[in-house]
Amino acid sequence: MASHEPPVSTDIHERPVDLLRELIRFETVNPPGDEKPCIDWIGDLFEAYGVEYDTYARDPDRPNLLARVPGGDAPPLLLYGHVDVVPVTDQEWTHDPFEGVLEDGYVWGRGALDMKSGVAMFLATALRVAAEDEQPAGDVLFLALSDEEGGGDDGAAFLVEEHPELFDDVEYALGEFGGFDMEIAGVESHPIQVNEKQVCWLEVTFRGQSGHASLPISGTAMGKMASFVRQVDGERLPVHVTPPAERMFESLADELPDAHGERLQALLDPERTDDVLDEMGADGAMFDALLHNTANVTRVRGGDKENVVPEEVTAFLDCRLVPGQEPDDVVRELEALTGMDLDVEVVRFDPGPPAADMGLFDELAGHLENATGGVAIPLLMPGGTDGRHLAKVDVQSYGYIPMQLGELPFLELVHSGDERIPAETVEWGAERVYEAVRAYDG
Ligand SMILES: [Zn+2]
Structure with missing residues (x-):
């Protein structure tokens, strides 16, 4: 368990890399997860930015946090990610996986890819929108979840079962899995997950x-x-x-x-x-x-x-x-x-919808394609994410954690030793998420 008390400052939304490094320093290894200190810290950030939030927990040591940055009349857009990570047992690491080391242009550590980088991008965006004068078209919701790696029983599954009303007016969400560059069938693409098995x-x-x-x-x-x-x-x-x-x-x-x-x-x-x-x-x-x-x-x-x-x-x-x-x-x-x-x-x-609601796909694909010159592909996932739980309350998730990894093999590094992400792409991804949130008008 990390015992550090990271500072809470009201310009951290300008530094998504620092957000990521702080998030990595919380040892939220699941099991047992122990996400509370990390969730509390995120709560302190929203507090400092004057944003209202609530926490919801089945297990008091494993809360979930929902913050609401107020916007106009358009339906809210939900940004969600899990703060728990998988263990590092029996793995070789160049740097301590829980120190948030920045070296050789990379942020190293457990969760650098899956998915504290995504949480950092979403968090930076929510805080940035809160810090700006211009209101977003609809509320921007930020949801930090526990227990994704354990199936979500204390996280997304719990929330949709016990607090479905939180998602009443939410149609679309950004979450895992996708947004990064990946070769599929020889096509250089940016997959955006829209559905899963x-x-x-x-x-x-x-x-x-x-x-x-x-x-x-x-x-x-x-x-x-x-x-x-x-x-x-x-x-x-x-x-x-x-x-x-x-x-x-x-x-x-x-x-x-x-x-x-x-x-x-x-x-x-x-x-x-x-x-x-x-x-x-x-x-x-x-x-x-x-x-x-x-x-x-x-x-x-x-x-x-x-x-x-x-x-x-x-x-x-x-x-x-x-x-x-x-x-x-x-x-x-x-x-x-x-x-x-x-x-x-x-x-x-865990039943999911037979087909995806593609309503937001073209817009997201357009942002990614403009920024990369590549092609965005709607992805059906063989594995499972928290998206399947949110689908039960009719929230359509899009896997949108934009990254440019180049040579770095995403799928090989996720859940493995030396998980790391180029620092530059954390900034780049946060900018892409911000752009999508600002362009969204319901
Ligand atoms: Zn994940």
């Missing part, structure tokens, strides 16, 4: 002949589970072409020379999807995930004695469903694949 956890229970392990026994629960796992392993479930995937692939295809563009288009033809993915090999893994429900067995449970054949064994499945699909759908697909009649309990399902 839905987390669906299943427990499948197998029952069979039990008895003393000294006797020959067949038709055991273990045997049935093993057969299930073997059949699911590496097999694709049926193809689903969804509107968000269609939009994403078509945007990419537009940027590619004929043959490559046609290959991406072919992915959208269910008759050809799997053949094209086979040709693409490892390069197609992300596209594969965006065009199918996936099911991976991540844990099994059963048996507690060496010499007893258990009657019951349970396999735990982490399934990710494409937008519009429900748990029943993937269960049906698994039954068809394995020919088994499955006894399934849905342990968790």
Whole structure:
């Protein structure tokens, strides 16, 4: 836990890099998170700028903070980010991951990319708008969340369940994941996340002949589970072409020379999807995930004695469903694949909207394209963010943490040792967010 008491000054909105370095110095490693000192500090900043805010907590050590910078009659624009970070255990670091070191042009530390830099950009923007005389078109809401890396039960999931009224008039939000430069299918692009796959956890229970392990026994629960796992392993479930995937692939295809563009288009033809993915090999893994429900067995449970054949064994499945699909759908697909009649309990399902509301996309894409000369692509995400929770209260999130990372591989550094970000791009990103907030008029 960081014990430092960083100064609170009313010009810090001009220094997003300093904001980031201060944020990194709070050791908000999740678990346990311990986000309170960091959230309190953000509260002090808003206080110093004369902005009203409230905190909401299920666990008092893990509050969430919502500040409101007043604006005109347009619907509010929400800027949100999580302040918790993943652990640094067993990782090599050049600099202490919680010192906020600025060296060689980089800010080093856990959260430099995911996502204290984004929080710093949003915070700098909210404070800057508050410090200026000109009112924004609508209120600017800033939301700092706990517990994203743990699933959001103390963060975004808690807020939308217990305080949905906070989001009553909010249509659009900026958050994770996107805005940085990334090569997708050979296209230099700035992805903006508009939708994500839905987390669906299943427990499948197998029952069979039990008895003393000294006797020959067949038709055991273990045997049935093993057969299930073997059949699911590496097999694709049926193809689903969804509107968000269609939009994403078509945007990419537009940027590619004929043959490559046609290959991406072919992915959208269910008759050809799997053949094209086979040709693409490892390069197609992300596209594969965006065009199918996936099911991976991540844990099994059963048996507690060496010499007893258990009657019951349970396999735990982490399934990710494409937008519009429900748990029943993937269960049906698994039954068809394995020919088994499955006894399934849905342990968790985070439903998301079947299609994205693209209302703010063109505007955001325009800002990024003007500033970079690149192309912005609407992104359907294989993984999950807090966006899925906010979707439950009809808030459309756009992944918009603008960064120019150049050679720095975002996906390799996130959650890894030596996570770092060019200091320059923190300033640049904050400027892009500010520009988007000022241009937004509902
Ligand atoms: Zn994150």
